[in-house]
Amino acid sequence: MGVLGCADIAVRRILPALVEHRSVRLVAVASRDGARSERLAARFGCAAVSGYRALLDRDDIDAVYVPLPPGMHHEWVAAALTAGKHVLVEKPLSTTYAQSAELVAMADRLGLALTENFMFLHHSQHAAVRDMAGEVGELRVFSSSFGVPPPHPASFRHDPLLGGGALLDVGVYPLRAAQLHLAGELDVLGACLRVDEATGVDVAGSAVLSTASGVTAQLDFGFQHSYRSVYALWGSRGRISVPRAFTPPREHRPVVRLEQQDRITEVTLSADHQVGNALDAFAAAALSDTGRPALGEALLRQALLVEQVRKAARVVTC
Structure with missing residues (x-):
C-alpha cells in the first residue's frame, strides 16, 4: 500500500496503523515536498516518493490511501483507479455527487475497491x-x-x-x-x-x-x-x-x-x-470482490x- 500525501490524519492515525497491520505492507509515502516524504518514510520504515504520479506508477503497490484535501480527491482517486490501484480515501469521496458517481462507476468498471474512510x-x-x-x-x-x-x-x-x-x-x-x-x-x-x-x-x-x-x-x-x-x-x-x-x-x-x-x-x-x-475492512474489500456493490451504494447515498x-x-x- 502507498500513501498519497502527508496530511495530519495520515501521520497521526493511519500510518501507525498501516505499519502494524497484519494484512497490509506499507511500501511508500508520497509528497510534493520531497524532504517531507523523506522524513515520514524514515519514521515509518518505507520508501519516500516525490510526487503523487510517481507513486501511482510503482508496480509494487496494490492500493493507496488518499488523505488529500477534498477538492483534490476526484483528480487523484480517478488517477489511482486508472493506475489499477484499490483506493481508501478520506471523507468525503469528492465535493459533488456527480464526481462521486463518476468515481464509483469507474471503480466498478475496473473491478477495484473504493472506500470512504469513515473510521x-x-x-x-x-x-x-x-x-x-x-x-x-x-x-x-x-x-x-x-x-x-x-x-x-x-x-x-x-x-x-x-x-x-x-x-x-x-x-x-x-x-x-x-x-x-x-x-x-x-x-x-x-x-x-x-x-x-x-x-x-x-x-x-x-x-x-x-x-x-x-x-x-x-x-x-x-x-x-x-x-x-x-x-x-x-x-x-x-x-x-x-x-x-x-x-x-x-x-x-x-x-x-x-x-x-x-x-x-x-x-x-x-x-x-x-x-x-477500518483497515481490516478495506483490505478485505481489496482482496475479495465480495460486497463491493454495497460499498458503492453507500458512497452514493452519502x-x-x-x-x-x-x-x-x-x-x-x-
Whole structure:
C-alpha cells in the first residue's frame, strides 16, 4: 500500500496503523515536498516518493490511501483507479455527487475497491447500540452533533477551492451516522449553513431529515465550537446517548447511557481500535470482490445526502 500525501490524519492515525497491520505492507509515502516524504518514510520504515504520479506508477503497490484535501480527491482517486490501484480515501469521496458517481462507476468498471474512510463505522460500540435499541421502544428521533474548535488559519478547511467548509469536514459524520441507525432513504426537510464572509466557506450548520415514516434526524455541526462528538436515539420508552461517537481513542472504553422512566443505566463497553478495523475492512474489500456493490451504494447515498443538504440550506453570512 502507498500513501498519497502527508496530511495530519495520515501521520497521526493511519500510518501507525498501516505499519502494524497484519494484512497490509506499507511500501511508500508520497509528497510534493520531497524532504517531507523523506522524513515520514524514515519514521515509518518505507520508501519516500516525490510526487503523487510517481507513486501511482510503482508496480509494487496494490492500493493507496488518499488523505488529500477534498477538492483534490476526484483528480487523484480517478488517477489511482486508472493506475489499477484499490483506493481508501478520506471523507468525503469528492465535493459533488456527480464526481462521486463518476468515481464509483469507474471503480466498478475496473473491478477495484473504493472506500470512504469513515473510521467510526468500524467501532464495535455502534453494533452494541443497535443491540440495545429495543430498550427505547419505537424510535422517534435521531440526533447528532459534531463540532470542533477553529482549524489553523492556513488549513485547507478555510479554502473553498480545496473543498473546505464544515459540512464536508465534520457535517458528513452526523449524516453518515443517521444512515447507520435509520432505515430507508432520508429526505432533507431543511438546513442552514453559516458562511464566513471572508473565506467563503461554511463554518457551521444544521439539518433536519426524515424517513418515509416520519422518524426525524436533527443534526448539527461546525468548526467554531467547543468539541462535541455525540449521537442519541430517542424512542417511545427511552433514550440512548453515545458521548464519544466519532473519534474515541484506541484505549477508550465507551460509556453508553440508557435513560428510561425512573431509571438511568450506564453501560461501559470494551475499547476498540476503529482505525485498525477500518483497515481490516478495506483490505478485505481489496482482496475479495465480495460486497463491493454495497460499498458503492453507500458512497452514493452519502454523496447525494450531502448535496441535498447544501441545496436545501438557508445560507447566512457571518
